Amino acid sequence: xxxxxxxxxxxxxxxxxxxxxxxxHLRNYxxxxxxxxxxxxxxxxxxxxxxxxxxxxxIQNHIELSILHLKIRSPNANLSGLYxxxxxxxxxxxxxxxxxxxxxxxxxxxxxxxxxxxxxDLQCDSIVGxxxxxxxxxxxxxxLTAYKLDCGKVENIWLMVKNGTKxxxxxxxx
Numbered sequence: 582x583x584x585x586x587x588x589x590x591x592x593x594x595x596x597x598x599x600x601x602x603x604x605x606h607l608r609n610y611x612x613x614x615x616x617x618x619x620x621x622x623x624x625x626x627x628x629x630x631x632x633x634x635x636x637x638x639x640i641q642n643h644i645e646l647s648i649l650h651l652k653i654r655s656p657n658a659n660l661s662g663l664y665x666x667x668x669x670x671x672x673x674x675x676x677x678x679x680x681x682x683x684x685x686x687x688x689x690x691x692x693x694x695x696x697x698x699x700x701x702d703l704q705c706d707s708i709v710g711x712x713x714x715x716x717x718x719x720x721x722x723x724x725l726t727a728y729k730l731d732c733g734k735v736e737n738i739w740l741m742v743k744n745g746t747k748x749x750x751x752x753x754x755x
Contacts, residue, residue: 630669637672646744650678657686675744677715684708702736712736720744
């Protein structure tokens with residue numbers, strides 16, 4: 582996608598969207614994903630826990646930042662499934678992104694995984710939706726609020742995560 586295509590996705594008059602593209606490092610990072618040929622190199626397959634553990638076993642020491650995204654659709658109903666899933670995986674994720682966290686019991690979620698910090702953004706006019714990010718205590722992070730889109734149409738969180746010696750810029754939105 583080009584900058585124009587990305588900005589057309591959000592009809593937001595706050596001026597914040599334009600701020601994203603004035604940050605050179607972030608703009609250059611996002612531009613890496615504009616080449617359609619690069620998409621063909623990516624592999625997005627469903628796999629079992631055993632497949633995942635086998636694939637990640639040999640590369641664990643080479644992973645700069647590990648991120649897991651789950652559409653949890655209400656942690657109240659699916660929290661035990663999240664615990665079971667994480668227990669089956671041999672990789673401890675630096676960042677866990679949960680979408681559709683809903684608004685009920687939101688303060689409780691900061692304690693669901695004690696070794697993680699919890700950041701979230703919720704829908705303004707609905708109890709469904711929302712995004713939550715758990716960042717492992719071994720990683721330092723900073724929320725980049727200057728990039729936040731405050732137009733009410735999208736929940737989004739911008740983070741700079743430092744794991745080891747490298748900073749990684751990431752954006753999560755619904």
